[in-house]
Amino acid sequence: MKAVQFSRFGEPEVLETVERPTPQPRPGEVLVRVRAAGVNYFETLMRRNLYAVTPELPMVPGVEVAGEIEAVGEGVDPVLSGSRVAVPMFAIGRPNGGYAEYLAVEAASVVPVPEDLSFEDAVALLVPGLTALHLVRRSPPRGRTVLVTAAAGGVGSLLLQLAWRAGAERVIAVAGGAGKLDVARSLGADLGIDYREPGWAAQVRDATDGRGADIAYDTVGGVITKACLDALAPAGELLFGALGRFDLTAAELEGMLFRNQSLKGFALLPLLTPESLRADLAELFALAATGALRVIQGGRYRLDQAAEAHRALEDRGSTGKVVLIP
Known part of the structure; x- marks a missing residue:
C-alpha cells in the first residue's frame, strides 16, 4: 500500500510517498480502506519537531480517517465488511498512521458513518x-x-x-x-x-x-x-x-x-471517554448529515500531494478542513 512518511524533520519536502506492506487484521480487528484522512496543524509541528513530543522516525502522520471496512479479523462479525466507518485514532492510543491507503484497528474503535455523510465531512468532524x-x-x-x-x-x-x-x-x-x-x-x-x-x-x-x-x-x-x-x-x-x-x-x-x-x-483528549466519544460523534454526524451543521472543506489532496496540504495549513491559505484522498 502507499503511505506518506517523514524520515527526518524539516519543511514539507521531507514528506515522501512510500510503499509499505498492507496490514492484516488481527483477532478483534478490522481492515479499513481509507477514503479520506485528515490533515491537522499539529502534524506540521511534529514534522518540524516543534510539537510537545518528539516522534520516533520514520513516522506516518495522521490521526483521523474515514473509509470502508474491507476485511475483518478472527472474532469480528463478518457483517461489518463493507460498512462505512470513521476512526478517531487520536482517541484510541493511535498517534499516527492515517496518511495511508489502509489501516488495521480494533473493531470496537470504529464509529458508523451515515450513508448521506461524505467521508471527507466525517473526517472534518473528528478532531x-x-x-x-x-x-x-x-x-x-x-x-x-x-x-x-x-x-x-x-x-x-x-x-x-x-x-x-x-x-x-x-x-x-x-x-x-x-x-x-x-x-x-x-x-x-x-x-x-x-x-x-x-x-x-x-x-x-x-x-x-x-x-x-x-x-x-x-x-x-x-x-x-x-x-x-x-x-x-x-x-x-x-x-x-x-x-x-x-x-x-x-x-x-x-x-x-x-x-x-x-x-x-482546554485539551481535548482528557475530556473523551469511549462512551462519550461514540455518542458525541453520532451527534455531530447526524447534525451534518441533515444539514443542521455545515462542514467547510478546505482542500482535497492526493497522498502524493501531502507536502502541498501541509503548506496550505502553514501558510494559513485554507478555510475549513484539509484532507488527503488516498
Missing part, C-alpha cells in the same frame, strides 16, 4: 468537530456575546455554528482576509473582523458598546491571545486551546484578576 463541541460545553455561550478566532478554519467554522445552536446572543468571528470573513458570515457570524488589522480588539469593544466579548474561544494563541484579552469584557472568560503558543505575561494574568476575568485551559 475539529469534537474540539468545537467540547469548547462550547466548557464555556456555555447561552445569552452571551462570544468571539471565535480562526473562524473560517476547521474548528472555528464548526464552533461558531455550535455556539449559535447553544444559544449565543451574538457571535463575532475573527479571521484573516475578506474571503475567510465571508465564509464566517455565511455560517451565521454577526460580525467579521480581520485579525491582520492593527488594534482589531477595539472593533470588538465598539461593536459591544465598549463592553467586549463575554467569552473568547482562542484556538490560535500567540499575539492573538493578547488581542483576545484586550477584547474581553469584565468578568469574561478566555478559553485557551492552542497548545504550545501561550504568551500571556504574569502582569497580563494579574490584570485579569483585577477585572474578575477567568482563564480556562
Whole structure:
C-alpha cells in the first residue's frame, strides 16, 4: 500500500510517498480502506519537531480517517465488511498512521458513518468537530456575546455554528482576509473582523458598546491571545486551546484578576471517554448529515500531494478542513 512518511524533520519536502506492506487484521480487528484522512496543524509541528513530543522516525502522520471496512479479523462479525466507518485514532492510543491507503484497528474503535455523510465531512468532524463541541460545553455561550478566532478554519467554522445552536446572543468571528470573513458570515457570524488589522480588539469593544466579548474561544494563541484579552469584557472568560503558543505575561494574568476575568485551559483528549466519544460523534454526524451543521472543506489532496496540504495549513491559505484522498 502507499503511505506518506517523514524520515527526518524539516519543511514539507521531507514528506515522501512510500510503499509499505498492507496490514492484516488481527483477532478483534478490522481492515479499513481509507477514503479520506485528515490533515491537522499539529502534524506540521511534529514534522518540524516543534510539537510537545518528539516522534520516533520514520513516522506516518495522521490521526483521523474515514473509509470502508474491507476485511475483518478472527472474532469480528463478518457483517461489518463493507460498512462505512470513521476512526478517531487520536482517541484510541493511535498517534499516527492515517496518511495511508489502509489501516488495521480494533473493531470496537470504529464509529458508523451515515450513508448521506461524505467521508471527507466525517473526517472534518473528528478532531475539529469534537474540539468545537467540547469548547462550547466548557464555556456555555447561552445569552452571551462570544468571539471565535480562526473562524473560517476547521474548528472555528464548526464552533461558531455550535455556539449559535447553544444559544449565543451574538457571535463575532475573527479571521484573516475578506474571503475567510465571508465564509464566517455565511455560517451565521454577526460580525467579521480581520485579525491582520492593527488594534482589531477595539472593533470588538465598539461593536459591544465598549463592553467586549463575554467569552473568547482562542484556538490560535500567540499575539492573538493578547488581542483576545484586550477584547474581553469584565468578568469574561478566555478559553485557551492552542497548545504550545501561550504568551500571556504574569502582569497580563494579574490584570485579569483585577477585572474578575477567568482563564480556562482546554485539551481535548482528557475530556473523551469511549462512551462519550461514540455518542458525541453520532451527534455531530447526524447534525451534518441533515444539514443542521455545515462542514467547510478546505482542500482535497492526493497522498502524493501531502507536502502541498501541509503548506496550505502553514501558510494559513485554507478555510475549513484539509484532507488527503488516498
